[in-house]
Amino acid sequence: MKVAVIGAGSWGTALAQMLAGNGHDVGLWARKPEVAAAINAEHRNPRYLSDVALSEGIAAASSYEDVLRGAQAAVIVTPSSVMREVAATLADAVDADFPVIVCSKGVEEGSGLLPVEVFEAEMGNAARLAVLSGPNFASEVIRGIPTGTVVASPDEGTATFFQELFATEAFRTYASDDVIGVELCAAFKNVIAIAVGVSYGIGYGDNTAAMLMTRGLAEMSRLVVRCGGQALTCMGLAGTGDLVATCTSEHSRNRRFGKMIAEGGTLEEFVERTHMVVEGALACKTLETLADAYGVELPITDVVRSVVWEGADPRDVAKTLTSRPLTTEFYGL
Numbered sequence: 001m002k003v004a005v006i007g008a009g010s011w012g013t014a015l016a017q018m019l020a021g022n023g024h025d026v027g028l029w030a031r032k033p034e035v036a037a038a039i040n041a042e043h044r045n046p047r048y049l050s051d052v053a054l055s056e057g058i059a060a061a062s063s064y065e066d067v068l069r070g071a072q073a074a075v076i077v078t079p080s081s082v083m084r085e086v087a088a089t090l091a092d093a094v095d096a097d098f099p100v101i102v103c104s105k106g107v108e109e110g111s112g113l114l115p116v117e118v119f120e121a122e123m124g125n126a127a128r129l130a131v132l133s134g135p136n137f138a139s140e141v142i143r144g145i146p147t148g149t150v151v152a153s154p155d156e157g158t159a160t161f162f163q164e165l166f167a168t169e170a171f172r173t174y175a176s177d178d179v180i181g182v183e184l185c186a187a188f189k190n191v192i193a194i195a196v197g198v199s200y201g202i203g204y205g206d207n208t209a210a211m212l213m214t215r216g217l218a219e220m221s222r223l224v225v226r227c228g229g230q231a232l233t234c235m236g237l238a239g240t241g242d243l244v245a246t247c248t249s250e251h252s253r254n255r256r257f258g259k260m261i262a263e264g265g266t267l268e269e270f271v272e273r274t275h276m277v278v279e280g281a282l283a284c285k286t287l288e289t290l291a292d293a294y295g296v297e298l299p300i301t302d303v304v305r306s307v308v309w310e311g312a313d314p315r316d317v318a319k320t321l322t323s324r325p326l327t328t329e330f331y332g333l
């Protein structure tokens with residue numbers, strides 16, 4: 001079958017390669033025409049994972065029309081900040097039952113809507129929508145290093161369709177019906193990874209990182225449950241799995257960004273140097289919209305937001321976490 005992959009950053013490139021390896025024709029949408037041209041001419045992405053030879057089954061283009069022609073499903077891998085415009089463009093181009101899976105990790109700014117809610121608002125028919133998330137660094141996945149992921153959809157048939165589409169021996173896919181839980185975990189773990197990066201950046205240790213990860217998981221679980229997701233999802237690959245991967249790995253842009261900001265760097269510098277997206281920087285704001293709406297306390301997220309967006313000194317705000325009133329371990333759950 002032909003599959004359209006929208007977004008030719010690191011993750012879009014890795015997923016395109018995996019789908020091509022599974023025998024599918026892939027139409028890969030790249031924002032820049034020169035990137036699409038280079039992929040077609042050299043079978044390498046000049047900007048992301050450029051050391052990996054790409055399959056000849058991948059045909060890149062910078063127009064949606066070209067990548068969607070003949071496609072039977074779309075895989076969305078753009079930054080979450082542009083998901084509404086992607087959904088609106090797609091809505092005009094495909095049928096009402098065309099399957100779409102969102103692999104971006106984030107929450108919409110302003111509305112606090114989750115990716116599948118944004119796509120449903122623009123495209124309708126939530127039953128053909130799904131989300132994919134797990135401990136999935138693109139640089140490992142594209143090399144066939146084993147991992148797993150969760151594919152969640154409100155519709156069992158759609159979940160199974162995408163579960164089978166992506167599954168390989170090295171990429172084990174698990175189906176779920178907890179779309180809210182998977183999406184919230186995906187956005188949340190990036191914020192906690194920034195917190196861990198900041199913590200190492202100011203000289204704190206492995207115990208501190210473990211505490212941030214564990215209390216971050218508690219914070220994540222409180223919000224997931226209050227928003228209607230399942231607590232168990234937080235213990236799965238999209239929750240604990242991705243949290244552990246992102247908070248402990250040097251691959252993580254969010255963790256590296258946290259370390260850099262603690263050492264005096266800025267978001268602009270990081271993005272300019274890497275031309276990559278740091279989803280946790282936006283998510284520490286957008287998750288607050290949900291926390292306010294549902295009346296959930298997010299102390300670690302608050303601290304990350306104040307460091308990233310308000311120029312707070314990490315050492316000072318760390319004290320706001322450690323001086324909170326003593327309580328039971330699982331309050332609010």
Ligand SMILES: NC(=O)C1=CN([C@@H]2O[C@H](COP(=O)(O)OP(=O)(O)OC[C@H]3O[C@@H](n4cnc5c(N)ncnc54)[C@H](OP(=O)(O)O)[C@@H]3O)[C@@H](O)[C@H]2O)C=CC1
Nearest residue numbers: 008009010011012031077078080104105136137138276277
């Ligand atoms: N990298 C990873 O390991 C994983 C990433 N993800 C998620 O996938 C999503 C995409 O990230 P990733 O693939 O890493 O991207 P990268 O950080 O590797 O690259 C950024 C991508 O976003 C594109 N982009 C930037 N601005 C816009 C815009 N205004 N409109 C459309 N595209 C734009 C860039 O295009 P250009 O090159 O033209 O600037 C580039 O393709 C994120 O939500 C991320 O959290 C999920 C799992 C793993």
Ligand SMILES: O=C(CO)COP(=O)(O)O
Nearest residue numbers: 134135136137252253254
């Ligand atoms: O989502 C990811 C791994 O699952 C990628 O994390 P970073 O964006 O922090 O690199």
